[in-house]
Amino acid sequence: MVDNAVSQAAAPGAAAVVSRVAACVEYRGSAYRGWQRQQKGVPSVQEAVEKALSRVANHPVQIFCAGRTDAGVHASCQVIHFDSDAVRSPRNWIHGANANLPPDISLSWVMPIGQDFHARFSAEARRYRYVIYNDPIRPAHLAHEVTWNYRPLDLERMRAAAKVLVGTHDFTSYRAVGCQAKSPIKTIHHLELIEFGRFIVLDIRANAFLHHMVRNIAGVLMQIGCGEQPVDWAAQVLAARDRAQGGLTAPAYGLYLVDVTYPAHFELPQRYLGPHFLSALPDVLD
Numbered sequence: 001m002v003d004n005a006v007s008q009a010a011a012p013g014a015a016a017v018v019s020r021v022a023a024c025v026e027y028r029g030s031a032y033r034g035w036q037r038q039q040k041g042v043p044s045v046q047e048a049v050e051k052a053l054s055r056v057a058n059h060p061v062q063i064f065c066a067g068r069t070d071a072g073v074h075a076s077c078q079v080i081h082f083d084s085d086a087v088r089s090p091r092n093w094i095h096g097a098n099a100n101l102p103p104d105i106s107l108s109w110v111m112p113i114g115q116d117f118h119a120r121f122s123a124e125a126r127r128y129r130y131v132i133y134n135d136p137i138r139p140a141h142l143a144h145e146v147t148w149n150y151r152p153l154d155l156e157r158m159r160a161a162a163k164v165l166v167g168t169h170d171f172t173s174y175r176a177v178g179c180q181a182k183s184p185i186k187t188i189h190h191l192e193l194i195e196f197g198r199f200i201v202l203d204i205r206a207n208a209f210l211h212h213m214v215r216n217i218a219g220v221l222m223q224i225g226c227g228e229q230p231v232d233w234a235a236q237v238l239a240a241r242d243r244a245q246g247g248l249t250a251p252a253y254g255l256y257l258v259d260v261t262y263p264a265h266f267e268l269p270q271r272y273l274g275p276h277f278l279s280a281l282p283d284v285l286d
Contacts (some may be wrong), residue, residue: 022092022113022268025049025065025078028104029101030144030253035068035078037142041251045069046103049080049097056096057086064119066260067126067209072252075146076274077108081119099122109269119268121181126209127259130202130218130250131275145275146199147218147254153225155195161224161234162191162202165217172241175210176249184241185209193221200225203284205259216243218250 027045029035037046046063053061066079088096093110101107116122133139133146134153165174168187174182187207194201202218220237221226223229229247256271272279 003095010221017256018085020081020084020113020115020117020147021110022079022081022117022266023093023110024108024271025080026076026078026106026274027074027078028110028145029072029074031067031104034070034071034073035065036076043104045075045078049101049107052097052100053084053093055084055100056088056093057084060084065220066119066122066123067257069255069257070212070252072144072218073255074275075257076276077259077271078257079119079262081113081117081121081270096147100225108271111269114267117262119260120167120182123260124263125205125207125261126257127203127205127261127273128209128214129256129258129273129275129278130204130214131256131278132200132218132222133198135198142277144253147251149222151226153222154199154227155193155200155225157227157231158200158221158225159193161221162193162229163249164218164235164238166191171210171213171238171245173237173243174220175215175243176212176216177243179196179211181208182208183223185211186213191217195283196278196281199278201256201278201281205261205285211250214255215250215252216246219248220246222250223247 021107032045037043038044050061050063052133063080063082090110094107097107131146133148136150138148166188170183170184170185189205192203220234258276262268271281
């Protein structure tokens with residue numbers, strides 16, 4: 001898949017020119033123990049992508065991502081960067097990597113970028129979608145790609161409860177006990193709940209997220225939506241600053257990293273918001 005004309009080694013004695021490359025990775029996380037490389041024998045998305053890119057580059061490649069996702073969590077737009085002295089076109093990188101990746105991981109775009117870009121530290125915001133299939137019958141399709149809730153969920157109750165979470169708050173009650181973030185204070189820019197057929201989509205964008213933060217928010221809102229808790233419970237949980245008051249953590253299957261915001265001058269490509277089966281869903285930010 002690599003163009004021989006552009007992959008010739010530099011003349012003997014010439015210094016190799018190292019370039020930075022940005023890319024977007026989409027993956028179904030069901031078979032992996034999360035994004036981050038694990039101990040030998042434990043599958044991770046990072047390891048699979050690094051192996052594929054290393055084969056295309058003909059040298060070991062280390063990648064950096066916008067945000068590490070947990071075991072079972074998916075992404076339709078995980079932004080990465082890596083450095084390489086291999087001369088490859090974006091087309092070579094994409095098709096070469098995808099030919100060496102398993103079917104549940106793919107690169108969707110690749111572009112050369114300046115050394116001032118960093119997939120993690122240049123990011124201004126991250127955006128997730130949590131997808132709930134709300135129906136009394138367990139789904140046979142997408143069983144590990146959406147969260148099934150058999151109880152009827154009242155969308156208006158969930159929307160009313162979610163309003164209190166928008167803004168800058170201490171989200172201690174909404175993060176995992178083992179979260180290693182230095183500060184629990186984060187800013188949620190928007191939090192919308194959208195009905196799309198039998199799906200309820202929790203669409204959330206923030207400057208950064210704590211460990212299990214979106215899944216804990218989804219768990220609270222589903223308990224409110226089914227009537228187990230009052231609408232003001234979301235505010236009570238937030239004010240408690242105590243994870244023990246926060247109820248159940250929603251399953252990983254329904255969670256997708258769908259977008260990462262960077263300064264406009266980087267001019268990164270834009271695709272539709274995922275996951276792909278929701279590509280017809282209008283963007284609430286437009």
